[in-house]
Amino acid sequence: MESVIVAIDGPSGTGKSSTSKAVAAKLGLSYLDTGAQYRAITWWMINNGIDTDDPAAIATASAKPVIVSGTDPAGPTITVDGVDVAGPIRTQEVTSKVSAVSAVAEVRAVITELQRSIALTARQGIVVEGRDIGTTVLPDADLKIFLTASPEARAARRSGELKGKESADLASTKAALIKRDEADSSRRTSPLAKADDAVEVDTTDLTLDQVVECVVTLVEEKRAAAR
């Protein structure tokens, strides 16, 4: 297998971004954070005065922002219309609105096409992480992983990140995270779901290194089987 495509999906705080970046760096692959793209389009909608509770307005504007993702796992980047939005897309305002924006079918069509073109041009291969990569974006991926973890572990990881930046206690972080997972899992267009052929890894009691090792081993097994 010359170039390998790995799809990593799962709910918030299961370790998708950290795992994907580390696996890509170890194996010399590109890395794509598709959540960052949905956050970027949400940021653009807010910044351009589009009502994020108005799916028709979002649909009309969906093709306007130009989103560019840099896919080096050592320093992934994201710009919208040439503006670096790596910081602004992580605010609680964007986080609270991203599920509504990403549920709009027109938004998903635009972003899915962008994701496929990025995956196609990654010469060494790529690790793509998100919610619908194994089911919809790259159904022919060489390896599909579905990460899970208990809501308690996920909330603890997330509130550890937020501390010092924006105040968020554990209970409200957990409530917001569960609400977003429910919205992402119940939307009509390509909801968060495990692909039938995905390997499920429960990360609740695993260290990040253990999860990375597990995924790297699975990629190596796939490569060996293809030889």
Ligand SMILES: Nc1ncnc2c1ncn2[C@@H]1O[C@H](COP(=O)(O)OP(=O)(O)O)[C@@H](O)[C@H]1O
């Ligand atoms: N297995 C793990 N054990 C403990 N903490 C972890 C683990 N995996 C990731 N983390 C931490 O949890 C937080 C959320 O991880 P992240 O990779 O951003 O998750 P996701 O992309 O699924 O939302 C980060 O601070 C990360 O360092």
Ligand SMILES: Nc1ccn([C@H]2C[C@H](O)[C@@H](COP(=O)(O)OP(=O)(O)O)O2)c(=O)n1
């Ligand atoms: N492939 C994807 C990736 C993310 N999304 C949406 C749904 C998620 O709540 C948001 C944000 O995703 P992101 O991975 O940045 O979220 P977390 O890092 O888990 O907090 O984007 C999606 O609909 N499809």
